Amino acid sequence: MTTHNRQPTTDNPQPTTDNPQPTTDNQVLIKVENLSKKFCKDLKTSLWYGVKDLVSGIAGNKAERELRPKEFWAVKDINFELRRGECLGLIGHNGAGKSTLLKILNGLINPDAGKVTIRGKVGALIELGAGFNPILSGRENIYNNGAVLGFTRKEIDAKVDEIIAFAELEEFIDMPVKNYSSGMRVRLGFAVAAQMEPDVLIIDEVLAVGDLGFVLKCFKRIDTILPNTAIVFVSHNMPMVSRICNKIILMDRGVAKFQGDEVGKAIDQYYTRFSNNNSNVVFDDGNLELVKAKLLGAKNLNNIPHLHWGDDFQLYLKFKINNLQIVPSFHVLIFDKEQRPVAIFDSNKEQYLLDKKDTYIEFNVLHHNFQLSKGMYNVGLNIYKSERRDPIMRINDLLKFQILHDIDVSPPFFLKSNFKFISNV
């Protein structure tokens, strides 16, 4: 955990001062201009470039903006500004450059080009255990980190009990941090970073290590401090991102592929990257054969059926019967982009006898005025001999479909409802 008021520039990417300045309310607290950082894929070559740069007096290859063999941009031309009350979500696939960008913001690594200006006190929770001295106790580490954040001993004294209580580490606070579990370290790290009320808070994926109770507590705390803080939040947890972020950057191989305040749109693009079109038969006892599955009334775009919000959902299913005497029990499930089930359609409980001559059965699953919010969904199918017993077939990703709507929202349902003004008493 570090704090600094740094202004690394293209010419001299170094922190300029360690004294946090008082900030005004509407001031930009984080300003990032054309920030770039490159790495080398091969350690030997990287060391060789380092020696060459040192000899020529050009630390970090500043004169050469081009990549040398085996180098790549981990972060390329990133620009943004953040004020108090704004929370920027940094999302993207593994290796997209999110943590590298955070580490530059926190002064852990220097950029190769560009400028970062941060005003005020910076609290950061970046790498698990980073900033802690493992041989010191939790309490001693609170004082160390508080001092690094720019607080006086008196100010830390006033906060220390709150921090320990928030981290729920009363029993273990005098134990060396090296004996803490990973969850305990995150608790302590977040408690120090957030309870000291920093102007800027930088949080990496580490929160994922905490148990659900603590994560919920952290988000409650973030809600409390957000009006007075600028937050940068890296996560792969899109529901969390959509809950707390009001600005977003979708990173892809170091560059900002999407940037702005349309958080839902960025999340949609993020999910699109991971969608595949392969249906997956998990179980099949051979009694039935799926012949056709089709969304009726849907328009096909890029091989994906599209429905508009509020359309009827009509799924047509046709099976060939190999060996069944009664119509089985069908369960159609709809999953959202996070693979959370959002709806289930169960077939009727009545059991119809099958005429031996029947070689095919067809079904229509119909739901009027389907109000799923915009985005991609997939359909799964479970078939049992009777009410959820004796499985016959289970298919994941039977088909995908996309709901179209003008408004991006993250909850799965966007319901049409009447807000009626009652009175102003």
Ligand SMILES: Nc1ncnc2c1ncn2[C@@H]1O[C@H](COP(=O)(O)OP(=O)(O)OP(=O)(O)O)[C@@H](O)[C@H]1O
């Ligand atoms: N010290 C380093 N030396 C060389 N390459 C590095 C170094 N640190 C990071 N990289 C590379 O930079 C790229 C971006 O890594 P980074 O950790 O920023 O990704 P990320 O978006 O945070 O990924 P994840 O979601 O997996 O945490 C990756 O290709 C990674 O291998």
